[in-house]
Amino acid sequence: MSHVLGLMMQEERQSQLVAEAERFAEEKIGPRAREFDEAEVLADDLIQEMATRGYLTANLPREYGGLGLDPVHYGLFQQAIGKADCATRTLITVHSALCGESLLRWGNEEQKELWLPRMAKGETLAAFALSEPNVGTDAKSVETRYRKVGDTYVLNGNKKWISFGDKADLFVVIAGNDQGQKGQISAFLVQRDFPGVTTKPLKGMLAGRATHIAMIEFNNVEVPAANLIGKEGGGFTYVVSTALDHGRYSIAWAGVSIAQEAVEQMVSYARERKQFGKRLVEFQLIKGLIADATTETHAARALCLKAGEMRMNKAQDAVIETTMAKYFASKVAMKVATDCVQVHGGNGCFSDYPAERLFREAKMLEIIEGTSQIQQEIISGFALRKYNKACKR
Numbered sequence: 534m535s536h537v538l539g540l541m542m543q544e545e546r547q548s549q550l551v552a553e554a555e556r557f558a559e560e561k562i563g564p565r566a567r568e569f570d571e572a573e574v575l576a577d578d579l580i581q582e583m584a585t586r587g588y589l590t591a592n593l594p595r596e597y598g599g600l601g602l603d604p605v606h607y608g609l610f611q612q613a614i615g616k617a618d619c620a621t622r623t624l625i626t627v628h629s630a631l632c633g634e635s636l637l638r639w640g641n642e643e644q645k646e647l648w649l650p651r652m653a654k655g656e657t658l659a660a661f662a663l664s665e666p667n668v669g670t671d672a673k674s675v676e677t678r679y680r681k682v683g684d685t686y687v688l689n690g691n692k693k694w695i696s697f698g699d700k701a702d703l704f705v706v707i708a709g710n711d712q713g714q715k716g717q718i719s720a721f722l723v724q725r726d727f728p729g730v731t732t733k734p735l736k737g738m739l740a741g742r743a744t745h746i747a748m749i750e751f752n753n754v755e756v757p758a759a760n761l762i763g764k765e766g767g768g769f770t771y772v773v774s775t776a777l778d779h780g781r782y783s784i785a786w787a788g789v790s791i792a793q794e795a796v797e798q799m800v801s802y803a804r805e806r807k808q809f810g811k812r813l814v815e816f817q818l819i820k821g822l823i824a825d826a827t828t829e830t831h832a833a834r835a836l837c838l839k840a841g842e843m844r845m846n847k848a849q850d851a852v853i854e855t856t857m858a859k860y861f862a863s864k865v866a867m868k869v870a871t872d873c874v875q876v877h878g879g880n881g882c883f884s885d886y887p888a889e890r891l892f893r894e895a896k897m898l899e900i901i902e903g904t905s906q907i908q909q910e911i912i913s914g915f916a917l918r919k920y921n922k923a924c925k926r
């Protein structure tokens with residue numbers, strides 16, 4: 534078979550997988566989104582069904598049980614899942630984009646062979662534990678500590694806001710060396726059943742209510758040396774950077790998915806609802822909101838697709854393009870979801886309508902995987918370097 538034919542078949546297979554995921558999301562996930570949000574639980578039967586289809590690790594290679602989707606198709610896949618339900622998309626983001634990609638890139642062969650197939654089958658769910666009560670944006674200052682004792686690392690500390698922290702069996706934990714060696718941040722695979730690990734669910738969240746967010750405490754937890762990911766001291770530069778880059782790509786598409794769903798809800802409501810004897814769509818000011826929301830959503834998707842293509846081609850600026858996609862798409866999601874609530878009037882403030890949940894979930898995207906402010910710092914740093922041309926007068 535020629536190389537070109539092989540590529541065409543691969544492209545067709547991937548598009549087919551995305552189309553199947555779209556149908557699955559519409560039929561099996563979307564109708565349950567409200568139930569998950571209200572119960573604050575993501576149903577096990579859905580997780581298992583997604584595992585059977587390979588969805589839990591759609592981005593990972595087929596040799597480890599994944600679907601082997603390339604970045605563009607993985608983005609479109611995440612768009613489909615996220616459009617149906619943000620919590621379900623979050624599971625895939627933390628499990629496969631943050632933890633799976635970190636393991637794939639920095640784990641050794643034994644770690645990959647042990648964990649990735651289990652993660653694909655849903656036998657193991659993974660969560661990424663970086664943030665802490667006193668440490669968020671300034672993630673290099675993690676206070677969780679490890680000490681090497683013989684063949685083990687002993688961990689002590691607390692993690693906060695960990696999505697699926699109350700459900701996962703395996704945590705990728707970021708901790709600093711307790712001998713005070715500056716910059717010695719390392720990443721460990723910590724199993725929930727290791728003695729000294731306890732989790733506490735965090736209730737009362739604005740968004741991500743069905744994502745089993747938890748605090749995790751590590752109290753003299755003995756982690757075998759074999760569970761160190763990559764090199765000691767490489768936890769931030771390598772593991773966290775990889776995880777956040779993949780996480781941001783996933784969140785960028787999450788922004789598009791919320792914005793797209795909000796546009797559709799806005800349009801269908803405006804076509805039905807009547808005031809002053811006319812449908813809302815007949816008012817120019819409402820049409821203006823719909824036009825802006827549609828344009829912004831298309832622009833966000835175009836930026837995500839561009840970032841996806843650059844990732845596929847391993848382009849030099851793929852990471853910064855991904856950062857811009859995350860920053861822009863999360864802003865668009867918030868703006869479009871706000872306008873969606875506006876078009877719904879009072880009904881937009883009520884959980885009977887998806888607009889209310891979309892609005893809450895959109896806000897979260899501007900905070901997770903690096904807040905909008907820190908993305909602005911990164912993007913402005915890039916612009917100041919790249920576009921520093923002589924001033925024309």
Ligand SMILES: Cc1cc2nc3c(=O)[nH]c(=O)nc-3n(C[C@H](O)[C@H](O)[C@H](O)COP(=O)(O)OP(=O)(O)OC[C@H]3O[C@@H](n4cnc5c(N)ncnc54)[C@H](O)[C@@H]3O)c2cc1C
Nearest residue numbers: 661662663664668669670694695696741900901902904906
């Ligand atoms: C729903 C949800 C799910 C999450 N899931 C996970 C998870 O799975 N794993 C995990 O490890 N973490 C998770 N987090 C934590 C998340 O990553 C942090 O909330 C985020 O990094 C921000 O940190 P912070 O909340 O401590 O805010 P802070 O860092 O305290 O920031 C507060 C404000 O100050 C601004 N700010 C901070 N530094 C600067 C600066 N240098 N310049 C300008 N402005 C600045 C921020 O932009 C923000 O507006 C989750 C959070 C939420 C809400």
